[in-house]
Amino acid sequence: xxxxxxxxxxxxxxxxxxxxxxxxxxxxxxxxxxxxxxxxxxxxxxxxxxxxxxxxxxxxxxxxxxxxxxxxxxxxxxxxxxxxxxxxxxxxxxxxxxxxxxxxxxxxxxxxxx
Amino acid sequence: xxxxxxxxxxxxxxxxxxxxxxxxxxxxxxxxxxxxxxxxxxxxxxxxxxxxxxxxxxxxxxxxxxxxxxxxxxxxxxxxxxxxxxxxxxxxxxxxxxxxxxxxxxxxxxx
Numbered sequence: 001x002x003x004x005x006x007x008x009x010x011x012x013x014x015x016x017x018x019x020x021x022x023x024x025x026x027x028x029x030x031x032x033x034x035x036x037x038x039x040x041x042x043x044x045x046x047x048x049x050x051x052x053x054x055x056x057x058x059x060x061x062x063x064x065x066x067x068x069x070x071x072x073x074x075x076x077x078x079x080x081x082x083x084x085x086x087x088x089x090x091x092x093x094x095x096x097x098x099x100x101x102x103x104x105x106x107x108x109x110x111x112x113x114x
Numbered sequence: 115x116x117x118x119x120x121x122x123x124x125x126x127x128x129x130x131x132x133x134x135x136x137x138x139x140x141x142x143x144x145x146x147x148x149x150x151x152x153x154x155x156x157x158x159x160x161x162x163x164x165x166x167x168x169x170x171x172x173x174x175x176x177x178x179x180x181x182x183x184x185x186x187x188x189x190x191x192x193x194x195x196x197x198x199x200x201x202x203x204x205x206x207x208x209x210x211x212x213x214x215x216x217x218x219x220x221x222x223x224x225x
Binding site for chain 2: 032034042044093107
């Protein structure tokens with residue numbers, strides 16, 4: 001149980017384009033989902049928290065107009081990186097929390113912006 | 115501000131050599147402490163949740179314990195497949211269920 005999927009697992013795009021990453025909780029309903037970014041050899045940095053049906057809460061320093069988050073249902077959240085630039089290249093990981101507020105993580109999406 | 119410090123940063127063990135990883139935390143009221151395992155290029159895998167001092171949980175060769183200031187992840191007779199980065203995270207009371215992660219301990223178990 002408690003499986004979270006992410007799609008795509010890897011994406012390469014040109015600078016200036018937008019990229020959408022999907023996060024799904026497969027076997028449970030997640031009222032709250034989280035988006036993290038992880039740089040090489042560093043821990044997870046929380047970008048934003050999203051609750052189903054409401055606006056996401058962004059962490060300080062994270063541009064909400066650049067990283068658009070939509071949490072349309074209890075099993076799906078999307079992160080769109082708009083007008084991506086090489087500095088946006090990173091490993092993006094989502095998580096979904098269950099009724100006991102334990103976060104279960106997806107496998108991550110490796111983004112490379114050329 | 116919530117803080118989580120993990121030590122050591124890296125640990126190299128011989129197969130079968132038991133050891134412990136430490137997670138020290140400062141939080142204004144602990145709602146939960148979480149242990150995760152992360153393999154390179156993958157998302158963290160949930161291991162344990164601990165809620166109160168004195169609580170212990172076990173899973174195969176792993177045992178997590180909790181005091182009011184720190185948590186330990188004990189690894190008994192580790193195998194090479196236990197090699198990974200182990201992350202600790204704490205959750206404080208309040209909205210949004212936000213957790214604060216430590217920087218992790220990278221464990222390498224040598225055959």
